[in-house]
Amino acid sequence: MVLIIATHNKNKVNEIKAILGGKFDKIVSADEIGLTAQAEETGTTFYQNALIKASDLLSQIKNNPEISKEIGDYAVLSDDSGICVNALFGAPGVNSNRFFIKGDDKANRIHMLEVLKDNVNRKAHFESCVVLLYSDGKITSQIGITEGEILQEEKGSGGFGYDCIFYSYDINKSFGEATAQEKNAVSHRARALNNLLKII
Numbered sequence: 615m616v617l618i619i620a621t622h623n624k625n626k627v628n629e630i631k632a633i634l635g636g637k638f639d640k641i642v643s644a645d646e647i648g649l650t651a652q653a654e655e656t657g658t659t660f661y662q663n664a665l666i667k668a669s670d671l672l673s674q675i676k677n678n679p680e681i682s683k684e685i686g687d688y689a690v691l692s693d694d695s696g697i698c699v700n701a702l703f704g705a706p707g708v709n710s711n712r713f714f715i716k717g718d719d720k721a722n723r724i725h726m727l728e729v730l731k732d733n734v735n736r737k738a739h740f741e742s743c744v745v746l747l748y749s750d751g752k753i754t755s756q757i758g759i760t761e762g763e764i765l766q767e768e769k770g771s772g773g774f775g776y777d778c779i780f781y782s783y784d785i786n787k788s789f790g791e792a793t794a795q796e797k798n799a800v801s802h803r804a805r806a807l808n809n810l811l812k813i814i
């Protein structure tokens with residue numbers, strides 16, 4: 615079976631391929647099969663947004679006979695994720711990608727550091743909800759969480775999004791300082807995907 619990933623974020627695609635690689639005959643992103651349209655994330659929960667992205671990609675594939683014929687048996691996978699900060703009552707959560715400027719990771723990180731300023735309560739967690747949607751409409755989903763805190767300044771230059779301001783309690787360093795393998799061992803998305811692997 616071919617797995618088609620409903621994300622345009624290359625970092626997420628690499629993380630997902632690294633974890634689910636052995637389970638599917640082939641894993642490709644929507645971009646790689648020429649489907650570049652993005653669904654608007656209008657949900658208020660990670661699950662709702664993940665389902666919106668997966669359903670949208672499924673209908674794009676079904677409405678494109680050439681692609682459906684070429685890929686054969688397939689399922690689509692989406693992830694919706696974000697960072698939830700205790701002192702901000704769980705924000706930015708589903709709005710993580712647009713906390714300050716939509717799609718501008720650097721601006722969003724700077725905004726986070728400014729909003730928290732000298733706040734001593736810096737506890738936060740990343741959450742990911744993954745949805746696996748089969749071509750017959752069957753849905754499976756799982757979540758994963760990873761705990762840590764927001765640093766006072768950026769540390770490391772790896773990863774994406776909030777990685778270099780997130781100190782992970784699991785690996786005792788920022789995700790920005792972690793190798794891909796170190797992050798994949800404990801990340802919210804890896805945990806959600808590993809939970810999914812147990813039930814498919």
Ligand code: IMP
Nearest residue numbers: 693694695696697710711774775776777
């Ligand atoms: P999504 O593409 O709507 O799921 O947005 C996810 C946003 O949450 C990203 O743009 C990042 O800002 C943040 N995010 C999610 N997962 C991670 C991660 O693993 N590291 C850093 N930031 C993340």
